[in-house]
Amino acid sequence: PAHVAAEVENETRLLALGKAxxxxxxxxxxxxxxxxxxxxxxxxxxxxxxxxxxxDRAAIADYAERLGRMGGRIEADDWVGxxxxxxxxxxxEFS
Numbered sequence: 001p002a003h004v005a006a007e008v009e010n011e012t013r014l015l016a017l018g019k020a021x022x023x024x025x026x027x028x029x030x031x032x033x034x035x036x037x038x039x040x041x042x043x044x045x046x047x048x049x050x051x052x053x054x055x056d057r058a059a060i061a062d063y064a065e066r067l068g069r070m071g072g073r074i075e076a077d078d079w080v081g082x083x084x085x086x087x088x089x090x091x092x093e094f095s
Contacts, residue, residue, distance in 0.1 A: 025047065037073075038069070046063075
């Protein structure tokens, strides 16, 4: 189906973004992401603010489910909103 192909294409693009050779972003600057969650995200291919900034509802739901009880932090702490600001070079209150 087309939505699966689009999802795979999106994942491939995000992985490419994360492996562009640049040092990973400090995901702990996002409120709600501590050392353990940062490590888990890195293990799952998420190393850049830009990747989190592009998460849509489906991606948020997927990561929330995979994170288990900590998954609610994604929306509660607005990781996507914070990541958008950080990816644009801005600062957030928490950082």
